[in-house]
Amino acid sequence: xxxxxxxxxxxxKTRGQQVTLSCSPISGHRSVSWYQQTPGQGLQFLFxxxxxxxxxxxxxxxRFSGRQFSNSRSEMNVSTLELGDSALYLCASSPLTGxxxxxxxxxxxxxxxx
Amino acid sequence: DAKTTQPPSMDCAEGRAANLPCNHSTISGNEYVYWYxxxxxxxxxxxxxxxxxxxxxxxxxxxxTEDRKSSTLILPHAxxxxxAVYYCIVRVVFYGGSQGNLIFGKGTKLxxxx
Numbered sequence: 123x124x125x126x127x128x129x130x131x132x133x134x135k136t137r138g139q140q141v142t143l144s145c146s147p148i149s150g151h152r153s154v155s156w157y158q159q160t161p162g163q164g165l166q167f168l169f170x171x172x173x174x175x176x177x178x179x180x181x182x183x184x185r186f187s188g189r190q191f192s193n194s195r196s197e198m199n200v201s202t203l204e205l206g207d208s209a210l211y212l213c214a215s216s217p218l219t220g221x222x223x224x225x226x227x228x229x230x231x232x233x234x235x236x
Numbered sequence: 237d238a239k240t241t242q243p244p245s246m247d248c249a250e251g252r253a254a255n256l257p258c259n260h261s262t263i264s265g266n267e268y269v270y271w272y273x274x275x276x277x278x279x280x281x282x283x284x285x286x287x288x289x290x291x292x293x294x295x296x297x298x299x300x301t302e303d304r305k306s307s308t309l310i311l312p313h314a315x316x317x318x319x320a321v322y323y324c325i326v327r328v329v330f331y332g333g334s335q336g337n338l339i340f341g342k343g344t345k346l347x348x349x350x
């Protein structure tokens with residue numbers, strides 16, 4: 123079974139731009155969660171989608187948004203990019219909502235904001 | 237929301253047991269303790285979780301104190317491949333059964349040395 127895939131793997135943007143990241147979960151998984159990882163803050167939960175509905179949301183500003191499609195693929199969008207948005211963005215999929223023990227992570231998208 | 241504190245780094249000799257502590261003094265009765273690890277440049281990997289009883293699986297053991305305010309992850313025979321950042325996570329459950337937010341600490345960087 124193929125793992126979680128994320129595209130693109132690397133991205134460079136400038137302040138004020140917006141960006142869309144994509145995540146394809148493991149086949150059959152309906153839950154997709156997004157995380158931001160930075161050296162200063164560690165790993166922080168952004169949001170979780172299950173069956174096209176946002177189930178949980180972390181403490182991030184409204185510039186961070188996401189959606190999930192009927193095939194469980196998910197996208198994350200960040201508008202009006204700031205320098206502090208430079209981070210590794212990780213996507214994780216699971217068969218069930220909020221099920222951490224069966225949550226598999228993708229390799230991440232490394233975003234650099236200049 | 238409960239939060240966790242972990243030492244930023246630890247060393248362990250190869251073949252010896254690695255004991256990684258975590259404090260979660262504000263944990264509430266229905267919150268589980270989860271452990272994940274992240275090997276450099278890879279996504280986090282689930283290790284083990286528990287509520288109040290000690291748990292063991294093929295990867296590790298989890299010891300939770302009786303008051304549940306702290307826990308210890310034990311890798312019984314650490315190898316060089318166990319070098320990673322280890323995250324202790326307390327899972328928040330909101331009323332109504334939804335999975336709630338996932339709060340990660342900054343983790344402990346474990347270095348296993350030959």
